[in-house]
Amino acid sequence: MYYIHAISSITHQNTFRIDNIIKELSPIKENSNLISPDYKEFIPGAALRRLSPVLRIGLTAAIDCKNKIGKKFDAISVGTALGCLRDTEKFLKTFHTSTSDFISPTSFIQSTHNTIAGQISLGLKNHAYNMTHTQNNLSFEMALIDAIMCINEGKINVLVGSADEKTPFLELLQPKIISKKYPLSTGGSFFSISKTKNKIGIIDVKTIFNSKNTELEIKDFLKKHKYETKDIDVILHSDSNIEIPKSCHFINFLKYSGLYYSASSFALHFAHDYLISKNKNSALIVNDICIDKVGLILIKSNEA
């Protein structure tokens, strides 16, 4: 088991520094906005002005997690599906339209996917292992697999999370290559995990490519940990078309997070607080935001 010791989420819901987010959540509306904390509390003004939403979210959530555990991180593992999109587009615009030989490098420097994790290492003055995974809808699951391996290898406190941002351009790609079923959104959730016991633990995470039968994959995954689908109290899914027992609460997390491809980190925060507030035992996250590619995360309460 890999226990969750701190969570920090900045999303379109009121999730930042809220003890339990369950009562704060309501289905996301069109044209909703990111609920930003006062970033100045975490990031100096001059630096803050240069940072895009996804960088502000990552750095602030990481600092918040660190403050909560009061210890340094022994590894940092970040997932992002599309990376630093705002800076990427900004730099595309700069070099495509500039007539000058000299253009500002700032947006180029901040466009690489690992700027989120890099800014965290800089902000926390952290010299540890620092990794960035990008695998479309499974980006957070990849970061989580890495974090779990870090703990298996003896690292004590590991920061793991994901963040993605929407831009006006992404909305132009709807509905042709991005579903229009949910409003696009910006968000990030970060977790401090360790071997030390706490209320909620992650049992396992799995990624499946070319999934032919998600229900069967879920069954196999649960069986490995001596669970059956009927034992699971809540399944947080991404509009998944799966049959589930009546006893199980079935929640489409995209209705609350909005659509960003690494939103399964939000689902983990959701599931964590759900188990605590409802005094339930187990939760499964089924992330098949992209067809055929499924991420499964199984968590359980240590108390219920």
Added chain:
Amino acid sequence: MNIYITGYGLISSIGKNIDESLSSLKNYSSGIEESNLKTTKGFKVGAIKATNDELKKEFNIKTDCSRTALLGIIASKQAFYGHNISKNIRTGLISGTSVGGMDTSEFEYKKYLESEKHDINIYQQHSSGISSEQIAFELGISDFINTISTACSSAANAIIMGARMIENGFLDRVIVGGTDSLTKFTTSGFKSLMIFDEEFCKPFDKSRKGLNLGEGAGYIVLESEQSISSTKKEPLALLSGWSNASDSFHQTASSPEGFGAQLSMLEALNKAKLKPENIDYINAHGTATPNNDLSESYAIKKIFKSTPPFSSTKSYTGHTLAASGGIEAVLSTLSIQHGYIYPNLNFKNPIEETELTPNLKFIKKNKINHVLSNSFGFGGNNSTLIISSI
């Protein structure tokens, strides 16, 4: 647990396969030339001299994909040649890339900026994750697919991730490395940072001015002991050590003393249970920027009391960004296999502060036991691999 290297493949401006690449290295023949391509016109770059259509035809590839994915497919297919997909061997692909499908999307985006009609379907090729899925599809791999994107250390980190997946018992065999194509995005980016050399790059030289960009892909196949007992593959070398550490100094510049680089080299040596004096050759990151080469030289001097032969093969290939750690892991494996130490081109005078002279001749030794390969990326992301003889 031993992690075996049982396959390799690469493509870059110095060759489309192992033989061509070795022949260029032996003949001191760099792939860097003045470019007349639309993305890199006027710069000296290490471009692969074939269009996407020519490459697809030559290598019989049908997938509709970005150049980044295409180069990845070509190199990874070489690496996986002679290997078979089997139900009993959990096989993954972990690929590093920094640009993904930017080589195609950047031109569609220009049309969008100019309010012209742009083909939205093109952006389906854009995400870095898609390029890896396309490579995996060509190889027939679906057990596990992941993409690492940590700028210029991406491929090295993909290799590290793969080795750890095997160590943790999550995979039996994994194809690891990276791919990046030349884009106007990265060319404009490095130009804006003013770290290009308008002439041929001169790694570790006192008068070095900056880097030349390149493109390519390089992959190795890693297998567990149990996997080779079933695949019967002849191991070429061992991946004996690895580490990733943060410099935590600046988003793009390395700390003057190369603190992160020192950490990653030390931890990789510890992981391999080796002492600095056991290293026979260092394939340096050596981008030829004033900052990197000074910082890396300091770090090497600090870790190695007596500096082993070292060189930057980026003087041949240019800096292939996310692919560089993959290409250099292939070259390091060849070094172990054949006893090669590669030359560092365009070097005249050592950096005054550190006075290190890289290896300048193509050398064939009787035996090379351990090669250390560095890859450093933006965000202070420092990675070191150690490849050893069996």
